[in-house]
Amino acid sequence: MHRRSFLAAAAGSLAFLSLAGCAVAGRPAYAEWDSETVKRKFGEFAETGKMPGDLGAWLRDPSVQEIEPFQCFDNVWYVGLRWVESYVIRTSAGYVLIDTTENPGHVLRNLKKIGVPYGDVKYVLMTHGHFDHVGGAVEVKKALPNARFAMGERGWEEAISKKGPDKNAHAARMIPRDIVLKDGETVTLGDTKFLALSTPGHTWGTFSYVYPVFWNGKRHVGVTIGGLGLNAIEGPSQVEAFIHSMERLADPALGIEADLTAHPFTTGLIEKIPEIRRMRKDGLNLLVNRKEFLEHLEELKANARARLRKMRG
Ligand SMILES: [Zn+2]
Numbered sequence: 001m002h003r004r005s006f007l008a009a010a011a012g013s014l015a016f017l018s019l020a021g022c023a024v025a026g027r028p029a030y031a032e033w034d035s036e037t038v039k040r041k042f043g044e045f046a047e048t049g050k051m052p053g054d055l056g057a058w059l060r061d062p063s064v065q066e067i068e069p070f071q072c073f074d075n076v077w078y079v080g081l082r083w084v085e086s087y088v089i090r091t092s093a094g095y096v097l098i099d100t101t102e103n104p105g106h107v108l109r110n111l112k113k114i115g116v117p118y119g120d121v122k123y124v125l126m127t128h129g130h131f132d133h134v135g136g137a138v139e140v141k142k143a144l145p146n147a148r149f150a151m152g153e154r155g156w157e158e159a160i161s162k163k164g165p166d167k168n169a170h171a172a173r174m175i176p177r178d179i180v181l182k183d184g185e186t187v188t189l190g191d192t193k194f195l196a197l198s199t200p201g202h203t204w205g206t207f208s209y210v211y212p213v214f215w216n217g218k219r220h221v222g223v224t225i226g227g228l229g230l231n232a233i234e235g236p237s238q239v240e241a242f243i244h245s246m247e248r249l250a251d252p253a254l255g256i257e258a259d260l261t262a263h264p265f266t267t268g269l270i271e272k273i274p275e276i277r278r279m280r281k282d283g284l285n286l287l288v289n290r291k292e293f294l295e296h297l298e299e300l301k302a303n304a305r306a307r308l309r310k311m312r313g
Contacts (some may be wrong), residue, residue: 030058038083038265046231046307059083065103069110070273072260072287073213075192076222079110082270084132085262087224088114089211093190094122097140097147098209098224099262104136108143118144122189123179125196126151127226127262128206129158137175150179150187152198154205181207199249201242201304202227208249213258215285222258223249223293228266230304236311243304246297258285259293267296 033041041055058064065081072078072087080086080099086107087098095116101107111118121144126134128151137149137159151159159174181187183198195210206226213222233239249256261267272286279285 028057028061030054030061031064033058035265035268035270042229042231042265043303046229046233049231062103062106066106067270067273069114070277071114072276073215073220073222073258073285074217074281075212075214076260077110077114077116078269079107079114080264081106083263083265085224085260085264086110087260088116088121089192089194089213091190091192094120094146096123096125096187096189096192096194096211097121097144098125099127099133100124100136100140102132102135104139104143107136107140119146121147123147123187123194124149125187125194125207125209126155126159127208127224128152128155128203129160130203130227130232131173133226133262134159134174138173141175148179149175150181150196152181152183152196152205152207154200155203155207156180156205158203158205195254197248199226199245201238201245202229203232204238204241206245208245210254210256213260213287215288216281216283220257220285220288221255222260222287223254223256224260225249225262228261228263228300230307233307236308239304239308239311243301243308246301246304250294250297256293257290258287259289259296260287261296267292 041052045051045055065083067082069077069079075090077088078085079088081101081103084101085099086101088111089096124140124147126149141147141149156177181196185196187194187196192212197208197210199206199208208223208225210221210223213220230239259267261269264270275286
């Protein structure tokens, strides 16, 4: 082979090699993270207060985060991101959306994909003031002409005040106060009642929503717990409040059976999606599992108690 053509061929194969290398490098290691890995990374974040670099990259990568919507119950669809939820619930008088995520374009596209007319969304129930739950509110409000937005008083403060627990909070990026919920208040749309419970801990303003979910027409009780992590803790009293809130949600009188989690990695929801998609309407719904719900609460409480011990030395 002529020296020049050899060099050209070598350069060509190098280019091929680097392209191939690119294709491998183009799928970062975090793309394969399972729920346990994400949980561990968030645990690190909560303990050190420093966001691990690869966790930040995972959170910001749309190719990982923008997952397809899926139906959880007759009346409930997941329309959120891989790491943070948004659910839409159908009632006899329109739809209720829970949280907006920080990627409103994704949530709005998902609503369209499952056939929810924007004008039929009547309420957006928000859990607390952190950007990952309300960061999309401005855009979502623009797109949903008939929606009222609801949150607890302190949640609104967290979202609007620059002094709130979320450094990203900024009044200019949040809608003005709309409905201010009180603990124990019910939001009713058509045939469906949403019980709003103040469950402080993750932030002081965190609310959780308890609502009916149906599978094959059978009624169950679901919950979206507003806040799960201890990453915005000011002191021991807030951790105590968290434990108390989790105990409150375990109350048999509430009868919660389905844990429609605020963050899918906390319950392994992402791994369950293929099975959820295969669920038969006349079979069991694998999200109905009070035992698993109570175990999740126990795990959250155990983490909180460990945190308290650490704080108190
Ligand atoms: Zn939060």
